[in-house]
Amino acid sequence: MNGAAPIGDGIFQIAVPITNNPLGHTLVYAMESPNGLILVDAGWDDDNGWNGLTAGLAEIGHSVKDVEGVVLTHFHPDHVGLCGRVREASGAWIAMHRSDFDEFELMTAARDQEFLNFHRQNLINAGAGPSDVAAFELADAPQAPTTSASKPDRILNDDERIPLAGRELRAVHTPGHTPGHVCFHLEDADVMFTGDHVLQKTTPHVGAFQYPMEERDALAEFLASLRRMKSMNITRGLGAHGIPIDDVAARSDELVAHHEERLSHLHEAFGDDELTVWQVAERMKWYKPWGDISPLGKHMALAEAAAHLRHLVARNLAVQVPDRAPAVFVRVE
Numbered sequence: 001m002n003g004a005a006p007i008g009d010g011i012f013q014i015a016v017p018i019t020n021n022p023l024g025h026t027l028v029y030a031m032e033s034p035n036g037l038i039l040v041d042a043g044w045d046d047d048n049g050w051n052g053l054t055a056g057l058a059e060i061g062h063s064v065k066d067v068e069g070v071v072l073t074h075f076h077p078d079h080v081g082l083c084g085r086v087r088e089a090s091g092a093w094i095a096m097h098r099s100d101f102d103e104f105e106l107m108t109a110a111r112d113q114e115f116l117n118f119h120r121q122n123l124i125n126a127g128a129g130p131s132d133v134a135a136f137e138l139a140d141a142p143q144a145p146t147t148s149a150s151k152p153d154r155i156l157n158d159d160e161r162i163p164l165a166g167r168e169l170r171a172v173h174t175p176g177h178t179p180g181h182v183c184f185h186l187e188d189a190d191v192m193f194t195g196d197h198v199l200q201k202t203t204p205h206v207g208a209f210q211y212p213m214e215e216r217d218a219l220a221e222f223l224a225s226l227r228r229m230k231s232m233n234i235t236r237g238l239g240a241h242g243i244p245i246d247d248v249a250a251r252s253d254e255l256v257a258h259h260e261e262r263l264s265h266l267h268e269a270f271g272d273d274e275l276t277v278w279q280v281a282e283r284m285k286w287y288k289p290w291g292d293i294s295p296l297g298k299h300m301a302l303a304e305a306a307a308h309l310r311h312l313v314a315r316n317l318a319v320q321v322p323d324r325a326p327a328v329f330v331r332v333e
């Protein structure tokens with residue numbers, strides 16, 4: 001899937017490789033406008049990614065110097081990564097939603113040992129055993145390239161129109177995948193850049209960051225954002241991974257149904273047992289048996305399980321048992 005492809009309406013898709021990641025690529029979109037190119041996301045920050053981006057721009061008859069601005073769908077390294085290098089080469093501005101900008105500040109402050117300690121304690125709070133905690137520490141975790149070089153210089157709010165010559169682009173805040181995830185509606189072409197909020201072939205990751213129970217109900221946010229997408233009634237969608245979306249409204253509906261099914265399955269899987277977050281993860285259905293999932297895969301699954309558990313608690317379908325460490329939960333009928 002390397003290279004660049006024209007989408008029509010002055011939009012081009014550039015597949016920027018993500019090194020050593022099963023996702024393979026981030027699909028960066030370049031839009032032509034009278035003042036230059038606007039990029040939706042930038043791709044993974046290493047030489048491999050940079051070469052993919054610059055070669056893709058050359059293929060569509062441009063250079064990185066033509067980039068006027070970068071709009072970021074969300075704060076994940078496969079989206080944010082290269083924006084600092086793009087700005088350095090072109091003088092482009094970088095825009096991101098307020099809530100992910102806050103995250104950016106937090107993550108760049110908490111690095112290395114402090115970050116690892118946080119994850120270790122978090123896993124223990126979730127009920128992970130010593131061997132699972134050790135396995136995570138040994139796993140080759142890809143480090144988020146969140147240097148201050150890629151810090152955004154424009155903050156976006158919901159429903160904000162981004163001032164561009166000759167194009168109508170609006171930010172639509174769609175929290176869930178991250179707190180500040182934004183889809184971009186290119187109104188003049190009626191196409192939605194969906195980032196990681198809606199994908200055609202995969203179900204976007206929704207996780208909780210803090211275990212056993214965090215304040216933020218990420219799944220509730222995600223479901224509300226999907227319903228909002230549906231209500232906008234837009235057909236054509238361009239996601240950041242995989243293939244184009246035929247019908248954004250219909251796909252949003254499918255994703256809601258998928259999570260409703262997972263929630264009722266989890267509620268059933270509880271039975272009469274008391275479960276830690278880790279045990280909840282073990283009982284959910286994954287793409288392969290729990291024992292075969294890699295330590296990093298388990299970490300992602302645990303986050304996903306915590307988000308579903310958090311939402312069951314919000315719906316009064318599960319409750320935390322008081323005074324237990326690690327925390328355990330029971331089903332409410």
Ligand SMILES: [Zn+2]
Pocket residue numbers: 074076177196
């Ligand atoms: Zn993402």
Ligand SMILES: [Zn+2]
Pocket residue numbers: 026076078079196240241
């Ligand atoms: Zn992504």
